[in-house]
Amino acid sequence: MKFGLKRRIAAVSIIAAGALVLAGCSSSVNDSADSASGASECGSWAIAMHAWNGYTASGQVVAEIAKANGCTITQTTLEEAGVTYDAMEAGSIDVVIEDWGGGRWKEWVDRGAIVEVGDNGNVGLIGMYVPPWMAAKYPDILDSANLNKYADMFKTSDSGDKGAWYEGPPGYTTIGEKMISANKLNFKAISTGSEAALVDVLTKAEANKTPALAYFYTPGTLFIKIAGLEQSRVKFPANDWSDAAKASGLTDYPETALKKLASKKLMDSNSVFATIVKNFNWTNADQNSVSADIESGMKPEEAAQKWIDANPDKVKAWIGS
Amino acid sequence: MVEEQRSASASSASAGRPPAVSVRGLWKVYGPNPLSIVGSPDATLSRSELRAKTGCTAAVSDVSFDVAPGEVFVVMGLSGSGKSTLIRCLTRLVEPTAGEVFLDGEDISKATPQRLRELRRQHFSMVFQHFGLLPHRKVIDNIAYPLEINGMKKAERHARANEVIELVGLHGYSHAFPEQLSGGMQQRVGLARALAVDPQVLFLDEPFSALDPLIRRDMQQEVIRLHRELGKTMVFITHDLSEAVKVGDRIAIMRDGAVVQIGTPEELVALPIDDYVANFVRDIAKSHVLTLKYLARPAQSDEDMDGPELAANMIIRDAAEIILQTHKPVRVSENGKFLGIVSSEDVLRLISGVA
Amino acid sequence: MTHLKKSHLLIGVGLVWITLSRIFQGNQTLELATSENTSFTSSVGDAAASIRGNRTKSAAFIYFFNPIRAAITGFVEIIRSIISVPSGNSIIPVIGWFGVVAIVAFTVYATSRLRTAILAVSLLLACGALGMWQFTMDTLAMTLASVLLSLLVGIPVGIWAGRSDRVLKILTPFLDLAQILPTLVYLAPLALFFLIGTASATIATMVYSIPIAIRITAHAIRNLNQSPIEAALSMGSTPTQTLTKVQLPMAKQMIILGINQTVMAALSFVVIAALIGAPGLGKPVVDALIIRNVGQGFVAGFAVVFVAILLDRSTSAAAKAQESFIPLTSQQIRRGRIKVGLSGLLAIASIFASRSVLSLAVWPGSINISQQVEDVTNHATKWITTNLYIFTVGFKDFISNWVLNPLETLLAFSPWFVTLSAIVFIAAVIGGMRVAMLATGLLTLIVLSGLWHEAMITLTQTIVATLLTMAIGITLGIWVGRSSSAEKVLRPFLDAGQTLPAFVYLIPMLGLFGPTRFTAIATGIVYSIPVVVKIVSEGIRSVPIAMIEAATVAGSTVRQIITKVQLPAAKRSILLATNQGMIFVLAVVVIGGFVGSGGLGYLVILGGSKPEMQGKGLVAGFAILLLGVTIDRIAQASARRT
């Protein structure tokens, strides 16, 4: 069926306009739902959701607590650091619940876009790991000085005639290339793009008993999944740096207190969400218990709720009531 | 080259008024740097030589002629000889490279865009070889288009459009779309559209080429009526010699962009300037164009001199019956002056083409 | 230059190149550690930092960028609040899901026909059933907003370019460049000025789709049958009258096709723009890529595919409805009007319902098959990766060891001047002197940017992917070009393939090949095959029948006809297809930076994440652009010379 386009466009737009007008005046379900919930007290806010499973646990717990207290929360998956900071400056993100990047947000803080809210209680430690079967079979591989001895074993079609050194994703704190060159290692850094890829590398290596050397970090549940992984960290000389940009590459990664960041807008508000974010603080064990549940197939919402139900005192303290 | 004196001598009608259309030294050259050709020695080259030398095509080269008010001026020529380009230059749909075009004494090449639009809206209209109908409009709205852009109200312009629809015999098709019509019907829509604004001058580019013989004859009659009764001036392009003879007061023959000869049909048939023109007019039934003047000859001693007297400007075809019936040669005289005699053998010889 | 000489010269260049590469292996490769900056990249970084620093201070931001950002964000948010996010104080959008379905059904029905409307509704419901309702609505809202804004700019400019040669001439280089520029490159510079969020995403999408709208509109105006236009002029139409009463109505169908193309471009970009904060289906896709959940990626990917088909079918059906100017009989028109009127009333009633019944307002959570789809996909992926490990990894390793690595050694690990000269020589042989000079200039700029080594890594992947693409694409193209039944079978896939955002293809490839260079290459191949097959098959089909008949009569075998008649005659199409294929592949290979392909794409992504690397990221984006132009010019010139 067809008749003049003009008429049809006219018909479509008249009906659409009519519908909008009617929709505007008619009473609807949401008005009633609205007055009951009291959403206006907390407001609507956005949490950045970074893509490692520890972050998912922390972000989800904070989101669930906030929702239970009348906040409208949007969870937005975003790359870490610069992208997220810009989003905070643009007003589309309000909270980063776990940032590893020792001060790289300074510029945004100076501009008044971001407020540092302090530690979240987790302590992060990055390192280079081999699958536990290797640690058992070649105990001396855990000393970085011996890595070159085994370099040939790590060759892949992507690393050519050097060993493959699986490096962390772009937004993470990584100094792999520096470590390789400073320690004169016969390895080639291969970018992986995501935590999931690193998980994949180590899991497959352990399962198939193939060699692999990969970037990883605590807190994280991979250490629960792969027994003995925590002990399979290759040790470099003791850490002597905190700013990755100034690291020599000779020494290992530092232990880092993980930070919370929030938008100025949130911190200036009297929202209960600001209080929750300010007070949120938990241990690596707390986070691991939630991530382990997610890892084992629970939905993040359920896993977070389970922890909240099991820890009413901590939650109460965060809400500040 | 152009025969200036011919065209001048031929414009017989309505002396005193300026020509309806007057063309002087008109050029249209396509290609790189066209202006440099006009007036240079290259201008005398033939079209193919010019093309080989400069890469330019002279679609119209150095054309001059006058069309008297109320005259039907026919342009003929082989395909590619520049007829369509010429007629487009007259209305400035194509900007001439050089030369002047006067419409009713007004130099159209100097007209501002507004003035040009005014002229196009009120003074003249065109019928196109390829019809140029608007595919998204019904027949009636196609015909009403020139009225519409003139700001005429819908009811009024539709009434006028319906009149011309009747005129061209498209009754019942006013709500059809061009692509639903046959070529001939589309051509008549184009004609009706040109007539809708009732212009003084009509430019017709092969207006009847797609018509069947019957409708074509009707349309030719319509053109003749417009010409005779309403005194419209027309520049009429056609490939059909008999049509040219039928509707045209004078005919211009073009070759390779230039006008070879201009004259009445009789002049062309009687005195073709070269083989090209002679070839062109060869197929005309001479008896249809020539007058008795052409056949008149001195009487031979044994011939009767007491046959009836006929006027010299009588077409031979029309005189033939009388001549063949009288069994005597007729006497031909012009303004009382005796020119000679014409016998029935003379007429038969001409009709059978032996002459 | 004769054919024989050309190939001899190329072989010569190759041999010299390989020899020099062996001798100087690893010297002067301009390798730069990922975390290192050159003085140039760090000064670009400083410039970027100072731009960032001025966001709250400088007049350009206060009076220009920030208001634009606010206005566009506001515009998008209005559309989102109508169909996607809670509006005002309420907990649901102005129009609930049922209302949206009704509106889509009505609009498609009114502009094309019932069958298309049913298809559209089913696709929309499928998105809902995949648990992607709100993401889908966000994507629709973003696409709608960007398309409206793009057309607002693109159609008038296109009309202008259609009517003025000068305007077209000025615009052409930009339009050409826009066709080469990989999507990833747009994001970072825009984010610098418009930050991260819907505004940046919308503007980036506009920048991507406006050239398409301009190009097609100008083309539509220019390629009209000129005789009605001339007739209109002869009757004294003003330019405006000619435009509105003649040109635009005549160009209508083509312009609607242009809208179709603009919509598809906008959709594919909106998905990628999730990287700079665009709401919508891109988010779960990116999410899935980051957490490597192939199943989740498939769920979101299916939704993207459904939205793509929905938008493509409904807009092209609307264009098809414009094919003829002839309307139906007045009775049919009346009946049509009654139908449209009734369905309109039904739509309004549905909108009402969607505002007063909660289950019609919010997509019922119980209707959700995402988990099942996810599980099935993950199982399938797992089965493939464990059981077909030999094939997938074997194939990957084979290509990596025997093609990728040697070529990478040659391109990226020869001294830079050796590689540069070799490329310039090749350009000279196949494209001529002028292109060789252009290539010298462009490649020198890449050297100066400091990212030569990375650029060569990206180029290597692009070349390998293109070679494989052409091998598959030409074979399929010949098949499709020679057999109309093959064409019937493949055409829907080719059409669908061309409308999908490149991002979506990354997901299954990531599942098969893991985070490696090869994932990017495989994605590039899959993404660019449709366009290559299309161009090649058209070339094959355009070989005159008479030529083939003559060859057949002369006793040629099928193989001889293909190799001796059809392929040589279709050579130009094949070269053009190679060009298109390379440009498509390049766009995907750089996105592969996400899944471990390294090279320039990785630097662009790194620049987005790490503030101290932003300069390097921006320069990498520029280097991608230079690489794209170099490839395009050389390929174009070689196609022109045949």
Ligand SMILES: Nc1ncnc2c1ncn2[C@@H]1O[C@H](COP(=O)(O)OP(=O)(O)OP(=O)(O)O)[C@@H](O)[C@H]1O
């Ligand atoms: N726009 C143009 N550009 C270049 N050459 C042109 C152009 N228009 C016409 N010509 C050339 O001018 C010459 C005359 O063309 P024109 O259309 O005037 O011929 P015509 O006498 O009307 O032919 P026909 O009887 O076939 O309609 C032709 O050689 C044609 O190639």
Ligand SMILES: [Mg+2]
């Ligand atoms: Mg013509």
